[in-house]
Amino acid sequence: MKKLWVLGASIIAIIVIVSLITVGMNKKQSNSKHQEREKDTQHSKYITSQTPTLFLHGYAGTLNSEKYMVNQAKKKGATKNVITAIVSNDGQVQLKGKLKKNATNPVVQIVLQNNKQGDYDINAKWFKNVLVKLQSEYKIKKFNFVGHSMGNLSFANYMYLYGDDQSLPQLNKQVNIAGTFNGVLNLNEKVNEISVDKNGKPSRMNQPYQKLLKLKGIYKGKHIEVLNIYSDLQDGTHSDGRVSNSSSKSLKYLLGHSPKSYKESKYEGQKAQHSQLHENSQVANELIEFLWGNKN
Known part of the structure; x- marks a missing residue:
């Protein structure tokens, strides 16, 4: 038992x-x-693309100007592969880091050692040098662009000078943040001095805005998507404290109906101040979705 x-x-x-x-x-x-x-x-949530996205800072900007937006993209899983392109005072390009083969949504942070260069044509040539370097090293055929402040005008000059050069990588998408397309407050524009109509046409055209009117023809038929981000402090200046809304919004008239898509996005309040825009989580989320969001 x-x-x-x-x-x-x-x-x-x-x-x-x-x-x-x-x-x-x-x-x-x-x-x-x-x-x-x-x-x-x-x-x-995100597309799988080998097209690199190039970030360019503005006047007196540094790597820190791009760091928050790039880190947010990494944090959200939109990208993992980030390298830096350092442009010397004489335009030589040094790449720090390496783009992995078939990297998903890679990012290139551009740092200009002469970050107070006021000649937009020289800045445009330096940007071209970065593209040529990436083309030589990684055989890239297309690229996206994200710029802040004066970086946008430097890029507009790049497109004016080289946008029709088919031997170079072709622009796919661009994000403009606080663009200085038709002036900078207290430099060549007074507060509330210039306005734009519904088409973005400014009441006065500063240089080099007038020559950039040729961008309509350069963008035409290239299926480029554009996101234009600007901000208003809501303090009566109709600006972000540095750049007027009219200057930023005047990009619309430069491009006309040539882009595949064109969207303006306005942010308001103190967190949308000129230098804070590239530290703003909502701005980062919007550009991440625009660049890499999976619409399917």
Whole structure:
């Protein structure tokens, strides 16, 4: 009788142990599948593209001007591969880091050692040098652009000078933040001095705005998508404290109906001050969605 009791207890113990092992394995498999689903969902939020996105700071800007936006893109899983292109005072380009083969949505942070260069044509040539370097090293054919402040005018001059050069990588998408397309307050424009109409045409055209009117023809038929971000402190100046809304919004008239798409996005309040725009989480979220959001 005692032997039968011991045998029964042993059988029950074995059954319990097997049941616990089975439950544990099923739970582990379930958690694994859940993590895989979460991972797939995260990846599906963003496109998978090898087109690099180039960030360019403004006047007196540094790597810090781009760091927050880039880090937000990494944090959200839109990109993992980030390198830096340092442009020397004589326009030589040094790449720090390496773009991995078939990297998803890679980012290139451009740093101009002469960050107070006021000649937009020289800045445009330096930007071209970065593209040529990337083309030589990685055979890139297209690129996206994100610029802040004067970086946008430097890029506009790049497109004016080289936008029709088919031997260079071609622009895919561009994000302009606080663009100085038709002037800078207290430099060549007074507060509330210049206005724009519904088409973005300014009441007065400063240099080099007039020559940039040729951009309409350069952008035409290239299927370029444009996001133009600007801000208003809501203090009566109709500006971000440095650049008037009219100057930023005048990009619309420069491009006309030539881009595949054109969108203006306005931010308001102190967190939208000129230098704070590239530290603004909402701005970062919008540009990440614009550049890499999966519309499917």
